[in-house]
Amino acid sequence: MSDRKPLLDVLRGEARAIPPIWLMRQAGRYLPEYQELRAKAGSFLDTCYNPRTAARITLQPIERFGFDAAILFSDILVVPDALGQKVWFESGHGPRLVPLENDSDVDALSGSFDIGKLAPVFETIDRVKGELPSSVAFIGFCGAPWTVASYMIAGRGTPDQAPARLFAYRRPEAFARLIDILVEASVAYLIRQIDAGVETLQIFDSWAGVLPPQEFERWVAAPLKKIIDKVKEARPGVPIIAFARGGATHLPRLAETLGADALGLDTAIDPVWAAKHIPAGPALQGNLDPLALLAGGAALDREIDSILRSFAGRPHIFNLGHGVLPETPLEHVSQLIERVRRAGN
Numbered sequence: 001m002s003d004r005k006p007l008l009d010v011l012r013g014e015a016r017a018i019p020p021i022w023l024m025r026q027a028g029r030y031l032p033e034y035q036e037l038r039a040k041a042g043s044f045l046d047t048c049y050n051p052r053t054a055a056r057i058t059l060q061p062i063e064r065f066g067f068d069a070a071i072l073f074s075d076i077l078v079v080p081d082a083l084g085q086k087v088w089f090e091s092g093h094g095p096r097l098v099p100l101e102n103d104s105d106v107d108a109l110s111g112s113f114d115i116g117k118l119a120p121v122f123e124t125i126d127r128v129k130g131e132l133p134s135s136v137a138f139i140g141f142c143g144a145p146w147t148v149a150s151y152m153i154a155g156r157g158t159p160d161q162a163p164a165r166l167f168a169y170r171r172p173e174a175f176a177r178l179i180d181i182l183v184e185a186s187v188a189y190l191i192r193q194i195d196a197g198v199e200t201l202q203i204f205d206s207w208a209g210v211l212p213p214q215e216f217e218r219w220v221a222a223p224l225k226k227i228i229d230k231v232k233e234a235r236p237g238v239p240i241i242a243f244a245r246g247g248a249t250h251l252p253r254l255a256e257t258l259g260a261d262a263l264g265l266d267t268a269i270d271p272v273w274a275a276k277h278i279p280a281g282p283a284l285q286g287n288l289d290p291l292a293l294l295a296g297g298a299a300l301d302r303e304i305d306s307i308l309r310s311f312a313g314r315p316h317i318f319n320l321g322h323g324v325l326p327e328t329p330l331e332h333v334s335q336l337i338e339r340v341r342r343a344g345n
């Protein structure tokens with residue numbers, strides 16, 4: 001039976017001639033209507049915790065472009081915030097946190113997850129779900145433990161997550177406790193998102209690609225699997241997309257072991273290689289270069305066509321290989337959607 005939502009059909013294993021399309025970071029700074037609302041709202045975190053505003057931002061890209069899915073407007077760093085770590089965003093600089101420096105900083109977080117602090121997020125979900133067109137799926141999300149931990153330890157974005165990698169080598173027991181705290185919090189948070197009304201989930205492991213293989217196994221693959229197992233046990237049937245950016249040669253194994261319904265592919269993955277070497281099972285999502293979208297023109301058309309060709313016949317969700325860049329012209333997003341929706345004709 002075909003669902004009326006193309007994204008959910010593909011997550012259940014259906015290949016569609018016209019793949020459903022949504023974009024990571026589709027609710028954000030490239031949209032003038034987002035800039036306008038943000039200018040009126042308070043801080044970025046205040047905006048995330050304002051259900052009325054967050055619901056409107058979630059709906060903005062659907063209203064403007066008609067994507068096949070809406071992604072909840074929030075941030076991965078609301079989880080450290082609800083764990084009691086101080087989090088703020090400096091405009092032009094990104095996130096700032098009071099960094100975790102030693103074992104006792106980690107242990108202080110144990111048992112401290114205050115899910116009540118995230119009540120506004122669940123209220124946002126409740127507001128959005130009644131407003132979505134019937135063909136549009138609703139995606140909830142969280143950051144994966146490794147990626148969230150990397151911000152908690154560095155206290156900011158870094159190019160290579162060196163502070164968290166060093167912490168994990170120097171204090172593996174404390175780091176494992178931090179990852180466990182994040183697994184538990186993420187599971188509880190995702191279940192509450194489902195109960196509030198999202199229909200599928202994406203877990204963002206944006207910094208999976210910086211780790212050597214054994215560390216990848218321990219801090220990326222194992223915690224992702226734990227979260228997926230636990231959420232599926234509690235709420236069977238809700239599909240989960242795992243995005244391990246930089247997962248590279250791990251992807252064929254993750255397809256067989258994670259239990260995810262889709263794997264997100266980053267920009268560096270060759271779609272022809274992916275279609276050939278990632279075993280059937282999960283749908284594949286991706287992986288247009290955000291810079292090709294920014295550039296537009298013939299280069300954009302060429303990249304779109306090559307992705308469509310490579311994944312033809314497989315369950316595929318069209319997306320970027322990472323988030324939309326703030327400088328992206330709106331017409332290029334329209335060009336992308338029109339071209340993808342002409343596929344199969």
Ligand SMILES: Cc1c2[nH]c(c1CCC(=O)O)Cc1[nH]c(c(CCC(=O)O)c1C)Cc1[nH]c(c(CCC(=O)O)c1C)Cc1[nH]c(c(C)c1CCC(=O)O)C2
Pocket residue numbers: 023024025026027028029038044071072073074075076077089091092093094095141143147157204206323
């Ligand atoms: C690593 C990460 C973060 N947040 C997120 C990730 C994983 C995905 C990725 O790698 O891009 C995920 C995220 N962040 C945001 C969303 C909302 C939904 C959507 O995808 O549109 C989602 C899913 C809003 C946001 N999160 C942020 C903004 C910009 C805030 C503003 O200036 O108005 C938005 C719209 C801020 C943010 N939040 C974060 C950073 C590093 C920054 C600053 C730099 C940047 O914007 O990329 C942490």
